[in-house]
Amino acid sequence: MNKGAQTRKAILNTAHQMASQVGLEGLSLGTLAERMGLSKSGVFAHFGSREELVLALIDEVREEFGRRVFVPAINKPRGLPRLEAIFDGWLSHIANMRGGGCVIVAGASEFDDRPGPVRDRIRRTASELRRTLARAVRQSIEEGHLRTDTDPEQLAFEMHGLFLIAHQDWRLQEDASGFTRARMSFNRLIAMASPLPH
């Protein structure tokens, strides 16, 4: 990585830390520059505008999520083992999140009624995550691990709801029992969708 790319990466890291605490909207370029010992124009040299930085940050969070949750799951066999790995990986990603909770979850509430490129990027990221879940369900059906009458979008919706409530219980209430509860619910959803024994 050359010097420019390194600085860019370092700016995104610091921005991520800050945004997880104050939200995407609360992210101040002045404070960010100060914290990094850069001038504001030094930050602008890497990101043309505040909005550009926020968009790059969303992409960075999305990629980090992929590396931590989806990449390890890809190494599991296609079908239910991969779906289970995504589920567990997602929960442990929530449990181990540094700083102040997920920037995308917070951003979804912050930006849901502010039309513009940031909302669009958060929307796209959230639906992409949902589609990835639905695809893993679909593959589990194809592999014969789940019944053919399973609705992939419905199960993906339910899984996503379990992540959101486990995230809220953990971040807001510091209650880790949501992880076990989410796993119990998921086990039941999978059991219900499992092919009947012959």
Place this chain on the structure above:
Amino acid sequence: MNKGAQTRKAILNTAHQMASQVGLEGLSLGTLAERMGLSKSGVFAHFGSREELVLALIDEVREEFGRRVFVPAINKPRGLPRLEAIFDGWLSHIANMRGGGCVIVAGASEFDDRPGPVRDRIRRTASELRRTLARAVRQSIEEGHLRTDTDPEQLAFEMHGLFLIAHQDWRLQEDASGFTRARMSFNRLIAMASPLPH
């Protein structure tokens, strides 16, 4: 209602509208006063500080929620009819929310890592909602509408997760299908917890 109480109520209404768009953290007393044609000290006459206003707003949101969701449900027979009324009332409250989504849902992400009275109030409000759900489940068990081995906290957790994901799908993606999906999941949860026919 006397003049003072009326003004207080009007300030809370405007604050609610604003906070649903910019978040509790983004709420500015200057902008609020301006929008209402009051002086800033006019607002301070009713709420001693910005924090006091935010706390009063959370209580107001909580009471409005109670009036819209819990009060109508209380008129239904104890047990499953009341639990179903809470579920449907909660979903339609989300669907009909004015302005920019739920201040408590957004506040949960905004304040989860900011210790202080605001976080404490949001925490308390969120756990109170959860306890009300669990109590309605418990009553359904007592009435014989749900099996005695049903875990009230688990079902309340699952219901809460369905509300959060339906809220996100609706507010962020403008996708109303989450309401139907949430209802389908709930039907299944209830069916699984129903006493076996004799």
